[in-house]
Amino acid sequence: MLDKPDVIVAMVEKLAQNLKVPVTVKIRCLPTEEQTLDLAKRIQAAGASWLCVHGRCKEHNKDKVGSANLAIIKKIKETLTIPVFANGGVSTFSDVEHALKEAGVDGVMSSESILENPALFANKMYDLDDLALEYFEMCEKYPGEHNFSHVKSHMFKILYQGLCKHTDLRTQLGQAKSMEAMRDVAVEMKKRRSEDSMEDKFGWYYRHWKSGGVSKEAKTQSHQPWDEQCATDPVFEVKPKKKKNKKNK
DSSP: OTTOHHHHHHHHHHHHHHOSSOOEEEEEEOSSHHHHHHHHHHHHHTTOSEEEEEEEETTOOGGGOOOOBHHHHHHHHHHOSSOEEEESSOOSHHHHHHHHHHHOOSEEEOSSHHHHOTTGGGSSOOOHHHHHHHHHHHHHHSTTSOOHHHHHHHHHHHTHHHHHHOHHHHHHHHHOOSHHHHHHHHHHHHHHTTTSOSGGGOOSTTTTTGGGTOOTTTOOOBOSOHHHHHHTOGGGOOOOOOOOOOOOO
16 A cells, blocks of 8 residues: 555554554655655554554565665654664674664564564574474464464475475365374474574575675675665566557457
8 A cells, every 4th residue: 555645644643633542653764765764654643653664565476575665664763753663685683783773773573584584583593493393392382372374384485495395285285175184294394404404594584695706705785865766676677568569350
């Protein structure tokens, strides 16, 4: 709905006026700094309690993901009076610290990378195979807090890098019909990757970066002015529409 700011503002106003709990909002950026700041200010005026800003536009996804921009998030933080959270390009705890320092925000959120690494905010690297097995222990300890399809989805993300290599286990996980069958995959994966480093087990969050020309090692969060970055960003190139060939009837 980013191209419908009036609808966004109306929704926030309606919720803020009728709910007893705080109304929070998360947005991506718009193609210009002016548009982005205007939307952020309107959301605040509508009654939002805090705002999370993803430092990319909606066009930045999959193979066009690119680096997140902290400069625009910093500007939004300096403009608003409500708390502002940063999001985008956060894959390690050092990224969390970097965003807090560079953007001066009140907090940091993670959407994709934490699905692969549930311990992202622990400020300590854990073995993903161990985390997968611990996840099954928690599912057993807290029944009713999960469902089968969600657990399988998490396993595909936590074990992603290993499943790309051990395709038989990927097939086995996909065909699993029980928690026990999925846990067997996690146990076997841990055995097969016993000699692998913890760093080499990560990969799901970065799956689209390589095709976009951004390596895991070279990943940075851009500090360019937002308009300057967008002016040279290929996702905003206006491509001529292809003419449809009219077939003779």
